[in-house]
Amino acid sequence: MTIEAVVGASFEHSFRFTQEQVVQFAILTGDDNPLHLDAGYAATTPFKRPIIHGMLGATVFTKVLGTEYPGHGSIYLNQTLDFLRPMFVETDYIAVFTIKALHAEKHIAEITTEIKDATTKKVVTRGVATMINKEKF
């Protein structure tokens, strides 16, 4: 896609996760924390039901940044992640990407990355990504 490489430009991506994806992430990474997998254990926590691995939720950032906005050719330099609220399976979320700063001479953009609950609009994960993309920035 064509990126409007100006500060303030933004891009949105809707997504949701299934419990099957949570299980696959646990197997792939070895992170079998029962908070994500065991409804009985999760019922004893303040969350009451299993929550998605924060790092699985954050993979929406690498997916969108690496394939859509700015897309192929991107190299990840930095990502900050604040896990503000739990994320759940079978729940609609929106990832919002906003160009915060551009360093055109270095082909680098700082992009605010947020995940919002599509229904409540509350931000569940917030961070900033720094990307190089020689074609787009």
Place this chain on the structure above:
Amino acid sequence: MTIEAVVGASFEHSFRFTQEQVVQFAILTGDDNPLHLDAGYAATTPFKRPIIHGMLGATVFTKVLGTEYPGHGSIYLNQTLDFLRPMFVETDYIAVFTIKALHAEKHIAEITTEIKDATTKKVVTRGVATMINKEKF
């Protein structure tokens, strides 16, 4: 395991990734950036060969923090990630976790998280995790 919950305490975990895991991560997350999957494309980049998704490398942090150090019961509050050097498959890495600060009244620890190449000892990914664990901290 028993954690020595003092500033400066550290824990190491050795690991490596396979190309099969990179493919599984690409399928699971939808991040099919050819930099990670296509040797022909990667040959045209400064890296010369496919590199691991930075976020896949960083999953070693959620795995160890969620299952070993401090382990089950952990809740992730924050993670910063600086992708300093590329990571490759079939390469030995060491993840090093060091307690940087403790806030015992809140059961919170700030933990420096680093991935080093096991051979060259160069740091490839660096960050800080902030975790709650009511039993360990």
